[in-house]
Amino acid sequence: MLRGLDISDMLIIDRLELGFQPGLNVLTGETGAGKSILLDSLGFVLGWRGRADLVRQGAEQGEVTAWFDLPEGHPAHAVLEEAGLPGGAELILRRINNADGRKTAWVNDRRCSGEVLRALSETLVELHGQHDDRGLLNPRGHRAILDDFAGNAAQACEVRDAWQALAAARKAAARAEAEREAIRAEEEYLRHAVAELDKLDPQAGEEAELDTRRRLMQGAEKIRTDVVNAYEIMGQGGAETALGDALRWLDGVADKAEGALEEPLAALNRAMVELDEAMSGVANAIDTMSFNPLELEEAEERLFAIRALARKHDVGPDELAGFATTLRDKLEALDAGEAAQAALATAVDQAQAKYDSAATALSTRRAEAAARLDTAVSGELAPLKMERAVFETLISPEEPGPEGRDAVSFTVATNPGAPAGPLGKIASGGELSRFLLALKVCLTRGQPGLTLIFDEIDRGVGGATADAVGRRLSSLADGGQVLVVTHSPQVAALGAHHWRVEKAVHNGITTSTVVPLNAPDRVDEVARMLSGDQVTDAARAAAQALLAG
The missing domain is CATH 3.40.50.300 (P-loop containing nucleotide triphosphate hydrolases)
Incomplete structure (x- = not known):
């Protein structure tokens, strides 16, 4: 205290x-x-x-x-x-x-x-x-006051938690449905695009590889003849034969040249080795330049198809494979969406059932507490000279929410047969004071x-x-x-x-x-309250009588 x-x-x-x-x-x-x-x-x-x-x-x-x-x-x-x-x-x-x-x-x-x-x-x-500051006169606070009186803190918390869970389940279901609708709106495009991409099956790096092969084949047509001619001149009947004949002739007379031909012979041997390597490289080049004319046409067609598809979908050629995967995932989500949506709908139903159960239990406790509060307030009104007045806690249904499904308001009727109404509008000043006192006594007990x-x-x-x-x-x-x-x-x-x-x-x-x-001062103060500025003996006597009880 x-x-x-x-x-x-x-x-x-x-x-x-x-x-x-x-x-x-x-x-x-x-x-x-x-x-x-x-x-x-x-x-x-x-x-x-x-x-x-x-x-x-x-x-x-x-x-x-x-x-x-x-x-x-x-x-x-x-x-x-x-x-x-x-x-x-x-x-x-x-x-x-x-x-x-x-x-x-x-x-x-x-x-x-x-x-x-x-x-x-x-x-x-x-x-x-x-003019109560805690909301006794404001119906918007009456539900909380009734819950405090009933000790409904745990049940009210359970209802709020259940409402939040229900709201989250509804939001998830609505969001999933909106996503499905968005995908469904482009389903025809998705299926066509995936089929087109799957048929072409572009791979990362393929466009650059095709472009290189195409340019190589285009150039090979122009130079292959010259390369073949060069190879033939270097081979049998050409440089290889001439060098071989020169090597044999010099080798045959080298022992009679007193060493003068040793270095030329060594150089010719090295030349034969280099010529052999050159001929091998040219032969490989000829093999590389050998292609089927249809192969060039096929490479060009595929290259152009990849580039056209990339432009169509506004992505890079190397991004087509990943793009196809993204579209395929959307279709899979759409195809699997019915099952997922059913699961989300089940979650909403379960959350709704849990909320309904918690809200019903809270409503029951509120109804029981309202009856107890009405009885308690009625018991307090009699000593306050208002035994004929009626106090009633009205509970009516309202839209479900985090506080449950009940609207609560305190109503009074000051006399039998008089219409009941809100506490702050029906009672007069003196009656209102006594109603509030009775209610306060019950709520703070x-x-x-x-x-x-x-x-x-x-x-x-x-x-x-x-x-x-x-x-x-x-x-x-x-x-x-x-x-x-x-x-x-x-x-x-x-x-x-x-x-x-x-x-x-x-x-x-x-x-x-x-x-x-002190005691004498109290007599004077109560007398002043009775008579005003002029404290008379009669007022003091009345004050003494009041203080004596």
Whole structure:
């Protein structure tokens, strides 16, 4: 529970330190005295999003510190552990707001973010007023409120997971179908192109090879005759014969030449070897140049066919083989698509069934919880002098989504036979306050260690009804802690602890302070609330009667 609040340089508060107690804590004071500033300051240190201009005029920064008791098992311990922050039996929150708007926060003297403060605040404090900030008057938040009341966190998470899985399955099936449709639109072209490519069967590098062979065959026609003639001149009856005859003649007389023919004979032998190599190379060239004229025609036809097909598909000749593979893969995907689509459709059906099962289970729990909530709220309305009013949680079907298939709204009928309608439209100001109090009591029941703050929840009621509201607040504070800002003397008289918020002007500067009230001071404050500025003896007597209970 909240044990203390220390405020420095916030709006019209110079320095203020408050200590709170278990039970019903009451804050009263004239309108405009600064009661809302206390709540703004508390909301600031809890990380709530509120007004930006909180720093007192002329100050460099404003600062708020709040400290809480944390018993074992308090949910705030889990938030601290997850954030890696130190825990313990006491929790100290401190936040600074600089004049330039920068904000800095600490938890147990460790720096933290505003998100961590907000997560902690959800376990520490519930703030409620006639214009409820948590969405009690907004039907769009009623489903989440009902789920919190029912403890549906696990079931709601299961529905969200199932919805995401269903959405993913539908997306995959739709994407696959779109791809199949795109391929199907060009199926005729694909089958024709693949057949054409398969028939030609072009290979990488084949175009360059064909071009070389073609040019070689085209050139061979022009030079082969000269090459053959050269070969014949070098062969028998030509150079080979002449060199052979010269070698034999010289060899026959070499022994009589006293060595003069040795070198010429060696040179002739070398010439015969070189001539033999030359003739072998020319013979190979002749073989290479020998071709069937039809072969040139076939090479040209294939070369032209490959180049024409490459131009047709706007790819390089060496890319035709890979292109054919790509087209063939598309056809295979199309042919196999029916089976794949059937599998995807099965996956969608399975995901739909899982979602339907989870959503149905959640709807059942919501219906059961709605009945319990209606009964609980009805039980709270009787002590608040609204025993004839009817509160009903309506659950209606809506389009399936990640939160299930249920729309939830809180409706009321203030009198038997009167039409039911939305909470915020049917009830009057005083009735609305009591409806919200009853609902808040039911929704926060079972949350130990939670400080409940009610900001003028008794607005619009008086007399016996205000007394009933005060007694319900006092009962709610038993074993816990309730802070209430009130203008009702009946409510103020039931407080276990009472503070008065005062505003004063010193040297032209307005400041607000909070004064704890002892028993005589409480009489005067309640009397002021009863009679106004002029506190009469009759008002004091009435105040004493109220305080006596």
